[in-house]
Amino acid sequence: MTHVLSDVSTMTTRGLRLVARDTDAMITAVVLPVIILLMFVLVFGGALDTGTEYIDYVTPGVILLAAGFGAANTAMAVERDMSGGMVDRLRSMPVNAWTVLSGHVVASLVKNLATTAIVFGVSILLGFRPQVTALEWLAAVGMILLFVGWITWLATLVGVLVRSPDAAGGFSFFVMFLPYVSSAFVPVDTLPSWLRGFAEHQPVTPVIETVRGLLTGDVAGTPGLADPGGTAALAITWCVGLGLVFAVAAGLAFRARR
DSSP states (O other), rough: OOOHHHHHHHOOOOOOOOHHOOOHHHHHHHHHHHHHHIIIIIIIIOOOSSSOOHHHHHHHHHHHHHHHHHHHHHHHHHHHHTEEEEEHHTTTTTTTTOOOOOOOHHHHHHHHHHHHHHHHHHHHHTTTOOOOOOHHHHHHHHHHHHHHHHHHHHHHHHHHHHHHHHHHTTHHHHHHHHHHHHTTOOOGGOOOOOHHHHHSSTTHHHHHHHHHHHHHOOOOOOGGOHHHHHHHHHHHHHHHHHHHHHHHHHHHHHHOOO
């Protein structure tokens, strides 16, 4: 176990160095969510009625969107390791080669915490004023980390399976789609009936409602998720369940790929 933890620590440090060196990807992962936040708050916010201040409503959704962009970059980083010979070198050494996957996941968690803090800072400048206790802050951060965890393991699986950086980059389209078809930007009861069912029962919606409830005390726009405790339990179940499935699938795909 000590050997495994040492390998994971080494690969995490390597992943963070790769993130720091890829300044273009880092800037995009930070700037794009901030631009989306500014656009929705300053351009569309005055026309959207969510029953509360729009900056309070939209901030949790943009935070998860930022996490999704970070996960898309993880898919490309994993693919480069798989096709560039890095993993082949590890297989020939007394190293647990699969720890490269865990290193990318942990590095993604650290990176997304940084981008989340920046988005929080911009939202506070725009008027976001969460009235929460220290315990609620910790619970919100924990929920965000659970979300980042499962979506990063999904990105890792994509990076192992695909055979080109372009294919790995295509994962970002999937990541961008889920928050938009949820309660991130508008209440789901304003969506067409044929789309509302998907928005209410996909994994992003309960996560957003949980984070929103923790930060603002309001679970709005999702009739099927009116109970905050039930919403949090559902969000945790989604994140833990999907995280385990994608982590196991990524490990199996990694062992099978040569």
